[in-house]
Amino acid sequence: MRGVSRASFAALTDGLADEGVTSAAVATKLGQELFAVVGLLDTEHGLRRALADPGKPAAEKGAITSALLRGKVVRRTEDLVVAAAESHWASPGDMVDALEQLAVEAMVFAAQADDGLDDLEDELFRFSRVISANPDLRAALADPSVPEELKRQLLGTLLDGKVTAVALALINQMVAHPRGRPLNLALDLCATIAARRREQLIAVVRSAIELSVAQRRRLAEALAGVYGHKVHLNVVLDPSVLGGISVQIGDELIDGTAVTRLAEVRRKLAG
Numbered sequence: 725m726r727g728v729s730r731a732s733f734a735a736l737t738d739g740l741a742d743e744g745v746t747s748a749a750v751a752t753k754l755g756q757e758l759f760a761v762v763g764l765l766d767t768e769h770g771l772r773r774a775l776a777d778p779g780k781p782a783a784e785k786g787a788i789t790s791a792l793l794r795g796k797v798v799r800r801t802e803d804l805v806v807a808a809a810e811s812h813w814a815s816p817g818d819m820v821d822a823l824e825q826l827a828v829e830a831m832v833f834a835a836q837a838d839d840g841l842d843d844l845e846d847e848l849f850r851f852s853r854v855i856s857a858n859p860d861l862r863a864a865l866a867d868p869s870v871p872e873e874l875k876r877q878l879l880g881t882l883l884d885g886k887v888t889a890v891a892l893a894l895i896n897q898m899v900a901h902p903r904g905r906p907l908n909l910a911l912d913l914c915a916t917i918a919a920r921r922r923e924q925l926i927a928v929v930r931s932a933i934e935l936s937v938a939q940r941r942r943l944a945e946a947l948a949g950v951y952g953h954k955v956h957l958n959v960v961l962d963p964s965v966l967g968g969i970s971v972q973i974g975d976e977l978i979d980g981t982a983v984t985r986l987a988e989v990r991r992k993l994a995g
Contacts, residue, residue, distance in 0.1 A: 729818035732811035733825070739807055740826055748837040752893070755830035757801040759897055761793070762824045766903065775809040776816035785809040824903070828894065828917045835890040836921060845918045845926070847891040849958045851883070852911040865899050865907060872900050925955045928972045930981070932965040947971065 765772040771792075775785050789809040793802045804826060813819040835844040855862050865875055876896055883892055898910035905913075919926045927947055929935070935943070940957055947955040951973065967982035 726814040726818070728812045729814045729822070732808075732813060733818075733822045735811065736804065736808055736822055736826055737829065739804060740829055748834040748890075751830050751834035751837060752890070753798060754801055754804075755827045755834065755893075757797040758804065758823055758827035758830060759901070761797070761801070761805050762820055762827060762903075763901055765820045765823070766901070772816045772820060776813045776819045778812060782810035825913075825917060827897075828914050829921070831890050831894055831914075832918045832921045835888065835918065838888070838890070840888045840890065841918060841922055843888050844891050844894075845915050845922075845956060846958070847887040848894065848911050848915040848918065849926075851887070851891075851895055852908045852915070853960060855908045855911070862907065866902070875899050919956055922954070922956070925951055925953050925973050927955050927957050929957050929959045929969055930962040930965050930972075931959060931969045932961070932963055932967060934961060935959055935969075943969075943971075947973070 765775070774780070775789060777785070786806045786809055789806045790802060793805060797805075805823065808819055808823055808826075811819070813822075832841070832844065835841050855865070864870060864878065876899075879892070879896055879899065883895065887895075894914050895911065898907060898914065902910055916926060925947075927944075929943065940959070944955050944957055955973070965981045965983060966986075968980040968985070970981050970984070971978040
């Protein structure tokens, strides 16, 4: 998001915190309704443009939104969407992206209320890696000709009893409404929001061998010292690494693998 949209999103995030979401059930309801609004705005392009139109008075857009949602969603959902309509956005897409992220934030609140935030991060990350490694499953879940209900049944078969309810709900949402993104990227977005809720960064660590508990702790402490935040490690076993590890945090790659060092030697010899 660009400047004006970032400021509006920050204000909405503060508004979500001010809603006093105190239970998993309340947070889940809020998340589900915000996702439904996102689906509506993704479908109704004219409505989306009208609500994000910077030339329309904020009060007018808020009144339209309130009339549209009154009685169909709970009051806290209505208030957040009205606030989004009254805010300034660089583009209509930014407004809808912001509402989707608020929906994910609400689901993360639900996980936190059930003391399941750690599990949520890990489950989203693991399933994202399963999708990346299984092209047949990825294709089946991304196929628009496969009915949504069949996809839900497939996910239920794979994940029921193996992940938390919030993780399954988010995975189902991202499968049903990927919004033009590959599924693994949509899941990574959810995991990143969960990590931010815990004021942590996510580090994807690739290693040829499993790291011990002590090694994980030392690495997490070292990265926390560098970045000034707690760092949650998602460790991926990758035989192609050969030796050493690589660590990716956001767009930054810290690569100390044997493969990379060998490639650097080859480049120097070729030069």
